[in-house]
Amino acid sequence: MDLKFDASLADFRTMIRDAIKQDLPREIQERTRLFGGANSSDPHDSLAWMKILSKRGWTVPHWPEIYGGKNWSPLQLFIFQEELYKAYAPDTCWGGTHMVGPIIYTFGSEAQKEQFLPAIRNGDYYWAQGFSEPGSGSDLASLRTAAVRKGDKYIVNGQKIWTSCAYMSEWGFFLVRTDPEVKPQRGISFLLINMKSPGITIRRIPQINEEAELCEVFLDDVEVPAEQLVGEEGQGWSYAKFLLDHERTTSSFIYFNKRELDRAKMIATEETLDGVPLILHPNFQGRIARLEAEISALEGSVMRLLANEEFKYNETAVASILKVSGSKLQQALTELHVDLIGPKAIRHYASESVDRDPYDPWPDHIPGRTSQALILRASTIYGGSLQVQKNIIAKLAFGL
Ligand SMILES: Cc1cc2nc3c(=O)[nH]c(=O)nc-3n(C[C@H](O)[C@H](O)[C@H](O)COP(=O)(O)OP(=O)(O)OC[C@H]3O[C@@H](n4cnc5c(N)ncnc54)[C@H](O)[C@@H]3O)c2cc1C
Structure with a gap:
């Protein structure tokens, strides 16, 4: 398996990065940086951002071209999402762009396609x-x-x-x-x-x-x-199952996990114990190293899928495997953030403004961490609970 990104992909990445830098409003970026969980940016920000992205035709690049997609390769789509996450851009309205949109263009009537697909593409509503x-x-x-x-x-x-x-x-x-x-x-x-x-x-x-x-x-x-x-x-049940299989790799939350690992390293460099950065503390060093290894392994699995390498198991089992690993990593990473900031985690909830209190004695990496760790307790529940995913893997991958 060749996981190298060739020169044309490097150019593509630069093009995407520059465009995001140019387009993403600072306030939206800041809100997403502080309070955005995985798939849980402020929904108003999501719609505002879709309006901006739609000018470049980038709200639904993964759709077939005939419905407004970009015909990008799987690796280009990966890079696009990775850059969006890295820049703290909000998610699009996932229910439209990744769930009902594909259902409508695959199974819907012509009238439904006409009525709903342009509105989903433009981010007209949630x-x-x-x-x-x-x-x-x-x-x-x-x-x-x-x-x-x-x-x-x-x-x-x-x-x-x-x-x-x-x-x-x-x-x-x-x-x-x-x-x-x-x-x-x-x-x-x-x-x-x-x-x-x-x-x-x-x-x-x-x-x-x-x-x-x-x-x-x-x-x-x-x-x-x-x-x-x-x-x-x-036929509603089979359409709902189609949804699950349609977006196999997003269930890994790989972009989020990579970004939040970087954030953990940043916090561990800033926070100190007895004057020594926590990143040099053996306990935190070990936790970070282990998480980094697990995220690399997860990324490898996602890449194998994108490279169309044959997976041993069927697709539903693969989606479940990625969901189990990805959601557990989300929780481990955000718990690590909270442990790194220690007692300062006790306040700073989501309802706080992005405009920082000028007398706030605590650094910029504190707000939002507790809120994010708390809401991500749900990541092993939504989209299919951890235990149910394990049942699916046992049945489909191991025939138990
Ligand atoms: C933040 C969040 C956002 C959500 N958003 C939406 C949304 O927009 N739309 C929507 O329709 N739903 C949404 N959900 C609902 C979500 O899909 C369900 O919570 C999920 O499917 C679990 O169902 P449940 O809550 O009824 O728990 P239950 O199914 O009652 O499960 C309770 C516990 O029992 C375990 N369990 C259940 N069955 C088995 C089994 N067979 N074997 C072993 N263990 C089992 C589960 O793993 C869990 O630990 C959301 C949930 C959350 C937390």
Whole structure:
């Protein structure tokens, strides 16, 4: 396997880096640097940044060219994402660009493509993912939110939970039960629902890091035009699985992990114990070295995928392996940040302003670290919990 980036890729990297430097507003960059978790930059910043990126046509480079993609190679896409993360650029609205967008251009009607793809590309609004329900998270196939066809409409009743950013989303993509009589997976359909529809009530859930991005969404007799069904009725489960396999390498959070390792080294150089930088302390040295080795191994796996080397296991198992390693590394790295700043971790929560208090005695690398470590406790839950991923690996990779 040849992992070298050739000269043309080096030029590509320089071009991307220069463009980001030129385009990324300082305030947005600063907010993302301080408070952005993985996939959790400020959603307003995400939309503002998409507007800027869309001028270069760079919001959905991974899409097919016909829908506005850039036809970049997998390695170019890797470099693009890596540079965005390094520069502390916000994520795009992931629900649109990486989830519902590919579903719409693959399975949606021409009218849906026309209505939604340009808006997703331009970052016109945020999308919510309405999959999980109370009692139906890991066991998603048991979901109960019901959509009953009445003429040219579906009438939707039920409740979703943990719906990220639902309160500020204009549209949502929902898994709903259209047929309670068949095998659970067969009775699920994929509906696009306008979040301002009468009958939708949204309640924000306070989080441990003092934010409230997660929501409960209640649907009471919500009328959804039948043309907002994506693909075929009863095929929602296979579309949701397509989502999972579609973005295999992003589940490794590799860009985030590489960046946060650099941040750990920086903090360890600045913070001292008895006048000696923590990076020279054997305990921290060992932790950093171990994490660096694990991140290199993870990057190697991602590169093998990108180089199209045959993996021994099937794709779903690979996505799960990357998710398990990537999410555990996120937690180990952000816990390391907190340990490095020691007692100073006790304050500085997400709600603090990026404008620093001029009398704040603590250095610039302190704000946001506690908040980030706390919210990333969830990274081994969302997108498929750690234990469930391990079950998948056991079954698909080892036949257990
Ligand atoms: C920050 C965050 C953002 C989220 N955003 C969204 C969103 O935008 N849209 C959305 O639809 N959902 C979202 N979710 C929900 C997420 O997908 C679910 O939390 C996740 O699938 C787990 O489901 P659950 O919470 O019901 O836990 P459960 O499924 O009840 O699991 C509870 C515990 O039991 C374990 N467990 C469950 N089944 C098994 C098993 N078979 N074997 C072994 N252990 C098992 C789990 O690993 C976990 O430790 C989000 C969650 C979080 C934390």
